[in-house]
Amino acid sequence: WKHGGIVGVFGYGGGVIGRYCDQPEMFPAVAHFHTIRINQPSGKYYTTEYLEQLADLCEGRGSGITNMHGSTGDIVFLGSHTPQLEEIFWELTHNINQDLGGSGGNLRTPSACLGMSRCEYACIDTQAICHYMTNEYQDELHRPAFPYKFKFKFDGCPNCCVASIARSDLSFIGTWKDDIRMDQEAVKAYVGGELKSNGGAHAGRDWGPFDIQKEVVDLCPGECMAWDGSKLAIDN
Ligand code: SF4
Ligand code: SF4
Incomplete structure (x- = not known):
């Protein structure tokens, strides 16, 4: 395989990555096998109808192989010939209301975790x-x-589900701005065993009694927690 080379659609300098077979006479069907990046919807929500449109387009004008999603976040169509690129682009922009993503020395397709739409941890x-x-x-x-x-x-929070620190040049991470809120009754119930660890998900094995000092307080890198036997304190 040869990776790279100039290939794309009119007016755009990115979004398509050229791939060519170095034995095109032997394998004419995959003489070109370009990769097309398509801007994924924010949070990666799809309707079935929209997914079907994408699949039909990829199958009709390409190899039918997709990557949902590439590590940049894009919807990826693998394998199409150069003459199909403008056709795919036209269909994407006119019939599916969608656009290409980024490739090469440009801004790559921005991506986000699903954040506030579903996640209780989202701060932004x-x-x-x-x-x-x-x-x-x-x-x-x-x-x-x-x-x-x-x-x-x-x-949306420091759990970093889209790995913004590892995978981007400019990461945006939601943080909690106020004092940390605690439900002291729930903390007590957790220590006392009335509330099960991880909602009971670890019940299949005896892990011994929960030790808040060892398992929580001593693990705080800022050493800002204290447990006096009945109350958890956090120095904000
Ligand atoms: S990064 Fe945080 S807010 Fe976003 S999905 Fe992950 S846990 Fe939720
Ligand atoms: S520094 Fe300690 S108290 Fe603060 S968020 Fe981390 S573990 Fe929690």
Whole structure:
């Protein structure tokens, strides 16, 4: 395989990655096997109808193999010939209301965790920020202006489900701004065993009694927790 080379759609400098077979006479059906990146919806929500449209397009004008999703976050269509690229682009933008993603030295498709739409840990509206930034930086996304790729990613909290720290150049991570809230009654019930660890998910084995000092307080890297036997304190 040869990776790279100039291939794409008119007006855009990214979104398609050229792949060519180095034995095209032997394998004409895969003489070209370009990768197409498509901007995924914020939070990766789909209707079945929309997925069917994508699958039909990939099957009709490409290999039918998709990658849901690439590590950048994009919907990826694997394997299409050069003459199909404009056709796919036209269908995407006119019939499926969708756009290409980024590739090469441009802004890569921004991606976000599903954040406030489903996750109780979200501290910021990742989907809204991702949508806004994608629109704001459209030009940088489609027309490579940088010497190297550049990525934004948006995590709603420090659990980092989209791995914004590891996988982007500019990570946005929601943090809790106020004092940490505690339900002292629930903490007590957890220590006393009335509330089961992990909702009872670990009940299949005897792990011994829960030790809040060893399992929670001593693990705090900031050493800012204290347990006096009945009350948990956190120095905010
Ligand atoms: S990063 Fe945080 S807010 Fe986003 S899905 Fe993961 S746990 Fe939820
Ligand atoms: S520093 Fe300690 S109290 Fe603060 S969030 Fe981390 S573990 Fe919790």
